[in-house]
Amino acid sequence: MSTQWQQFLQQQPAPQPLSDGDSWFCDLSDWSILSVSDGNPKQFLQGQITCDLNSFADNSSTLGARCNAKGRMMSNFRLLPNGTGYWLVMHHSIIDANVTDLGKYAVFFRSTLRNEQEQLAGIGLAGPQARQWLEQQGIALPARDQRTELLGGQLVCVDEHSPRYQLWLPLESACQQWAALAGTLPRNPQSRWTLADIRQGIAWVDSDSLEQYTPHQFNLQALGAISFRKGCYTGQEIVARMQHLGKSKSRLYRLQCEALPEQTPCSISDETGAAVGELVSFAPSERGGELLAVVRNDAIENKKLAFGANKVLTVAELPYAITHREHLEQRT
Missing domain, CATH: 2.40.30.160 (Elongation Factor Tu (Ef-tu); domain 3)
Structure with missing residues (x-):
């Protein structure tokens, strides 16, 4: 987590205890972004990950994974196109290891890898009131596994039935949107986002499970x-x-x-x-x-x-x- 973002969160009212309320927001500090840019990032990643970039729409997002030669996962992630490159949203504890390992191959495609932890922050929004708040901001909401660009960042829908969105923004914009959300929705602990992932059957590779499991x-x-x-x-x-x-x-x-x-x-x-x-x-x-x-x-x-x-x-x-x-x- 960015030091600046961490300091900002510490100054905010504490999360409310887990409740039955169906609309809320939280920080996504357990996750961060590995960005891939420059050179030929599409060709580079196509030879590294389980999803097919050749049949991937620009407004889409998808879950995927990257394996070692033995088929064990170095990471799993949500992939987002970003300009001519890509963002890979993954557990923050494995980004540096993936930057180091992928760097062995990125050089051949003149691609640049970067841990965006100090530049970008994530906010999770959930429930019908969260969706309504986004609509009130004039945002054309993406459908499930689709994304839209805004404020120098991205909004991606990870669940449409029980609405959930990830909002990834530069730090200054993230702080501003957080303040606006705080006046509308209750802040919940990040563990509630994890609970929603569990109920969707989505687990994440972290530093403890790195290279331990197959996709x-x-x-x-x-x-x-x-x-x-x-x-x-x-x-x-x-x-x-x-x-x-x-x-x-x-x-x-x-x-x-x-x-x-x-x-x-x-x-x-x-x-x-x-x-x-x-x-x-x-x-x-x-x-x-x-x-x-x-x-x-x-x-x-x-x-x-x-x-x-x-x-x-x-x-x-x-x-x-x-x-x-x-x-x-x-x-x-």
Whole structure:
């Protein structure tokens, strides 16, 4: 997080406790932007990421991932076109590692990589009143997975059914828009945004999970974040094998509990106490907490899972299905 943005947030009224209100805003300090510009960023990224830039509309956004040669994710992100380049919104803790690693290849395309943490800040807006506030500003609202440019930054819709928007702006504009929002909507803790992501079945690679999981273990094929029709990219052979041969023995599951873990990573165990998975995301909810964890598929069948000192976990539904290959390919 930018030092200036952090100081600004510290001067603002504290977030309200988690409530049932359906409209709110929050800071997105857990995320930041890796920008790719100059040279030929499209050709450069096309050989590095799971999404297909050749079939990507300029007003769109998409989830995607970048893998190492073994098919393990170096990052997953939301990709936004920005001028002649791109913004990759990802967990702030892995941006520098990705800048360093991608820099080995960017030089061949004369592209520039930059951690925009000190230049840009993110605000999350949610609910019908947030949508109404945006409309009152004269903004033509983007549909889900689309974006619009404003105030030197971008607004992207990440959920249309239960409205959620990410607003990425230069620091001065972010401070101004924050002040305007504070007079209209309640500020909620960032954990409520994480909870909404959990309910959408979206987990994020961070410094603890860097190079630990494949895209399939994060269910990215069900989120439209992998193209199985594009050309080669780093790790493609492993990703394709997972898709066509169904070799992944574990994947992302949504779980509920009465008490949250103190931190991640945290092991998930079965009734015998054997480790069967790893927690990757958690947030408080109205009834305790909700989690996303990568768990062995065979362990889910008995549904007797726990973490820590006998904290029982209940398997909850995800808003998408893990279905057969043909259906998934139609979405890419």
